[in-house]
Amino acid sequence: KYRNSYEELLKIKELWSKSKNFSYTFRPRQYEFTKFIKGVFQSNKEPPKIGCIEAPTGIGKSVGYLIPAIMESLYNNKNLIISTDTKNLQMQLINKDIPTILKSMNLHEKVKYGCMKGKNNYLCNKRLYEFRKNTVFKNKKELLQYIYIERLIQSGDYGDIEEISDTVKVVFENIDELIYNLRCEPDICYPEKCIERCFYKKRVNELKKENITVINHSLLAKWPYKDQKQLDYLIIDEAHNLMEKSYDFFTLECDSKILLKLMEDIYPHNEISHKNISLIDKLYISFSGRLQLDPTIRKRLQEKIVKVKEHVENILKGCNKSLKRDLYNHSWEINRQQAPLNEFAKNNNIDISSFIRNELKSIVISLKEIFSILNYIIDQCEKEGEDDSYIFNSISAKTTDIDSLISTIENFKEEILDNYCRVMDIDFEYKYFNIRVIPIDIADMFESMFLSNVNTVVFLSATLNINNTMKNFKNTLGLNKHSTYDSTIDSIYDYEGKTKIIAMDKFPKYNDIKEGFVRETADLIEKICLNSNGHILALFNSKNRLEKVHDILIHNLNKHNIEVYKHKSSVNQLRNLSKKCVVLASKSCFEGIDIQGEGLTCVILDKLPNKSLDDPLYSSIRSFKKINYEDINYPQLSIKVKQAYGRLIRSKYDYGYFIILDIGNNNKTFNKLKTDLHNCNIQKMDKSCLVNSVSRDFKNWKIKTFKEILKDINCNIYNEDDILIKNGKEIRKIDFINQEVAKRNISLFIRDIDSKNKKIKISYK
Template identity: 25%
Template sequence: MSEIYVALDIEATGMDPERDDILEIAAMKFRPDRVLDRWETLVRPRGPIPLAIASLTGLSARDLRQAPPIDAVLPRLRSFVGQHPIVGQSPQFDLQMLEAAGLRLQNPIYDTFQLATILLPDLPAYSLASIASRLGVSVTQQHRAMADVETTVAVFLALRDMLLEYDAQTLQHLAEYLQLAEVPLAQLFRDVARELSLQGQGTLGAMLTERLHTALPAVQHAAEVVFLLDRDVPTRLEPRPNPPALDLARIRAFYAADGPFAHVLGDRYELRPQQVQMAEAVAHTLNQGGHLLVEAGTGTGKSLAYLLPAVLYAVSHGETVVISTNTIALQDQLYKKDIPLLRRALEAASQRWPELAETANFRAAILKGRGNYLCLRRWFLRQREPARTSAEALLFAKVTAWLPQTATGDRAELHLSPEEQAAWSQLAEEEGSCVPRRCLFHRRRQCFLFRARAEAEAAHIVIVNHALLLSDVLTENHVLPPYHTLIIDESHNLEEEATDQFGAQLSAEVFRDFFNRTLMLDHLGRLTGALSDLALALSEVPTEQARQLSRELDERMQEMIPHLARPRELTDQCFQVLADFVDRYDTQPAGGYERQVRLTDAVRHDPAWTLVEEAAEALLVEMRTYQLLLSWINTRLRDIPETDLAKSEDVVTELDVLARRGDALRTAMDEIIHAPKPDRIYWISQQSNTGQLTLHMAPLDVAPLLQQHLFNRCDRVVLTSATLTVGGTFQYIQERLGLTDATTLRVPSPFDYQRSTLLCVPEDMPEPGAPGYQRAVNDLLIALFRATRGRGLVLFTSHSALQATYRAIKRPLERQGIVVLGQRIDGTPRQLIERLKARPGTVVLGTNSVWEGVDVPGEALSVLVIAKLPFAVPTDPVFAARSERMADPFGDYAVPQAVLRFKQGFGRLIRSATDYGVCVILDRRVLHRRYGQLFLASLPECTIEIAPGMQLVDAAARWLAEGIAPERVAEWEGDHGTRP
């Protein structure tokens, strides 16, 4: 008889089991082939229903007034559920709420969220609706218990059907990992495997696995058979002789009212002279060479302005053009939206210009850093050892299920928890880890990184991110194909990313990982790691030379056994001493996230620093011991014939990687602690929530490094962003990037900001930090959003300020029907922005990542509030060190940096030509400080109103009312009452 399951869902007044109440419970009993029974009830809460919950569920106090109390319904639920497995979408919350109410269910839990992250690894989101959409399950209603239960049942059964597509051997393998991870889904995988075996579908899997082990002992199950097959790779680009220059007249024709873009977009096309101006400038730079800086205001269409000339140039020259972005969102936009649109436009253009037919077939690729790709050599090597933690076991389960599906090996296709992300480093490609002639997967052209690079070498356009662009030039272009033409979008982030990439970060975990990968004892007291694997592999080689080396290595390892705990003890001691040192300075978390101590000469003269040096030296001595052992074994391996090492290639490569990794760690640690350089910045950071401590070093000035490693190696470089100028000039960004001789172009936004945007500055607001400032902020926000009925985004520079405002304004606004959501309180930035889009009358409070990259066109975001000018924290180590080198650090560094950040924040408001909104700046320094006018002068020409705060509230309400299209007035009044 098939298993019986019970799907369960509740709705509640909040997320706190101790304080919040259950409002509704629904359950459904079912088998894979039919529904057996269903049960649901409303529940009378003890207190009022919060507005945010009422808006989500549609439940009101009237609906619940006659409902039974929770004590009356729990026995009925207990009887309905019985001992059957409970199916739910992240049901832990539901079970916690039930337990707090008095019912503890200890049934097996089958979580559809967890199951989907294993079987559907490439979903962008794992809400119940997202999973249902991917599986073709219709969702008629959300956030009501029975509707969610019905969806959950359909989703679970569709996911269960997916398990039937695997062979029994693979399912058993997955069950073993899930058992190690203590995930109840292990039993579901075993049940389906047993079902397949009874149906005779497990025999093929067993036969394939037997063949695989004969050909490649590391392969664990039939799903990996694909990795025994050779793959073809595309043909790389070849430069073309005597290519023609780009025709600027033809490029202008592409953007004309009757041109190819207009043909493809139809009524949606808008002719923007600014876009044409930028495209011509980019084309001229590609023709003539040199460096070009372009600030393209919001709405310019800068992506298509540089993509068209880039593609025409790349195809006509037979060369790769690299395009670098800072965010994944822009990478996705370029690859999934803009490039397909450009291809269609080129196809349309070939009707007018037949010679462009070939250009329409241009090739584009996305390339990421090494650490994003699964290394098959390391994966199969790691399979020889059991998973050490539940996070590792769950990661291994996800990879096992994902391998037969993936064509890229990109970890972005997997949904990984932070703990699984950390474990991913054991499986990922790493610098120096590949010796192609030794790697079976490379020789068969199966290596994911090799294939990604081969596709890039065959592509005319290669899209990367700044991190890969910069790390690649430092490692002598081991990932990116050769290129001479570079376009850097979101280039206002380039200095910050270069600071990270040209520096280093060391944590206790990286040292533990080095020791664990080299040699360690597992929980059963067995030797594991690369040295142990090599000793075993050599003992099986039928030559005396190899076996002799195996015996010598084994003797050395046996001598080390009593001391194997020492490396980890010294690591822990060193980082504990560093943590104690941070405590001496009693630093406050920067923005609520981490504590930082900059390692200046004065700090290094603190007597306590001697303890740090001693602890670090003890760790470095132990590192040296391991390095000598690795050096000895690598030297001895050179005397062994390659034919004897054929089956040990992965282990030999791993040892070579570890030797170089250990040397890099020792060098970096020694520099940070004992031998600092004058052109570097050093500091310690400690996460406020986890206590994790990291040592950092970064260059004092990235401009010379960018010149040497990047700009001087390219013939043509275009850098663009919506925010590059300060007060109308490029001087600041040119000096920071070392591009003082670059050509510059400022292309204004095509949007009419005077018509669309009211910029308000309350003249009676106290300055930040002055008595009464926080109270004034709270009062003005409450009045403002009452008048505008929400539709707002408030940007803060610290989470502590956000929390203070959240506590003050949430209840008063929600009494008016306006939902208030806070970053890190009510969800991630992405979740909060989606709720802002979905529900009019919402206010989102955000910090950090919300200052840029947020795109909410339309009325959902009509009010933007900038609580404080975004100056850097003066004690930030990088900011402080760079400031010390300047005659006027505030005017030359702090202010320009804050202006660019300010412009990014302002850019969240107007995202289309039809947008209409109000920006309120709650920092009167823009009016009364000498530098304040620079902030205002850097914005587009808006309608500006300076008045007492409450007058500005009325002005904002009038402005939004006047901006509503006539056909929307009745709807607006219906939503919000009378028109202001």
């Protein structure tokens, strides 16, 4: 009945009200959202059919797009892939949202769904066997943690690394190292050839039969399972992240740590022990002397590996001698920017970029020799008929890795100004470096990879628009070359009435060298805590400043019994209204946090997340495309600020402050933000004025929220009836109201109702 009008299912309250996992109310904007997605999927337009929709917080996006995914896959034979930004969102869909909706629709036995991750998120039985064969356990605990993993994955029913609980990791504190050694290796693991019972192989085989597969954006970029499931029908959630992540998707890189580890893996030792055994050593052992190699070949391989290590060390020493001292890593575009030289290097006219290129050239020469030697060894193995062993496959994979590194390094050392940005990253302690080759214009690449073969794709997010247009999003990803269906759904929350956006006035600048910014930030957080319920999330662009503010607050707030946390994993502490707490967090918490009610009443952003003028990639984009700084900086700034502000209001009963400590001096940015932050006024206010208004504002918001709850539960508080009938049972009116208030995570408790004089006694818990 509803297969082609399934948005109408949202109007059937009885269908959804039986679920215990969410209390259902019909939401017109959710209906509009679902209908839009249906329209894209059922359009008669020639592929690719592309939809872009900005949907605000609170309309129930997950339910809104899962209904089309379920109905299109089940009834219209369009097996879907849903891509989310993070693994956490993946697991929420798999463990909660999808099963809840399927049970409500009575389709839980008809629709098959699953979660798919990259290979190295799974444990490998074959590596388990190899590890055991080559390992001497130092103590009983090492043996026990191995036995735990062995028993977990032997049957092939388990093997997802993230299913190993935190409790197990507490008991076996070194289990992460073991897990690293037992992960499936991308270039070695071939599930179609593997004879082991393997959870990863099982998941790959299940892809063909699944109606819905949930993945994350990183896997979407490389999607290695095209033989099992094509990227025909896609729903991409949190699509705004693709604008930055797509640069990572197409980046080539060579990390010196990985390069040196690769050299260790293939170094043939003269004397072999359990401590230093490498893959080449294992190959010699496994062939029991049948692999006859000239000793000069072995020696040549050793020499070339040592040469690679020497040239890596030369680069690090040369940079240490020539670059400025700093607390942060150095990064520069090697063809377009000057390296951050120290006075010695400037006075001696040292060309560090040319020096790096020459050392990399020498590394390539040695890597090509190593590549040639390994190919010779592989040929010898094939002649001996030993070309299907685990060790052989490992050596073959390392050879492929070396070939890829050669290609990356050769591309990096090109002295041309083309469509690529060549970035040199150096650790500030000069322990490692990383070279990156990043495409400047990704539109054609994204279009070729995703849009050339897709039938239907819907991009959705709460932050696709910048200045009321999706132009930037579509231009970045090449969507502007196609006809697209676009929609923006209006917000459902009263942002202007339930929040205040404050830009601090007369506040120290972010880069204040006398640490005034750090001290004043800590003092402001402390004073807001003492005048409110203390549930604050402070977001920092710099981990260094986060640590310094934490060091001050941990002392100042503990004496007031206010707890201070500084890890993303501690965010859930905010849900507990029985205690005051503050969470200091970095950029990873700008999105993905959903704390409703009074669990979060103040979000503080240390500064606008402007890109540095010297950022290698953004500087190269400006130069190559001949666009100004504002045009490239503002879009990413706007998205990050909107996401940070979005942490504050997660339901209609939420309220609070969004405070930006250093908003900068750019009035153009200031005015644009007003538009992008739901047209709310941004008030400039000094610290004393803000602190004095906190208590009053919170009290007003709390009373306003309480009145909204009374209206929504349809309760006349001054009615003389003290006993109500709810769900067929008697309940005191006070108890009923208090229960409903508590459900919304609001710390307010009615002690008494004077119906005659229309007065109530309230406690703020």
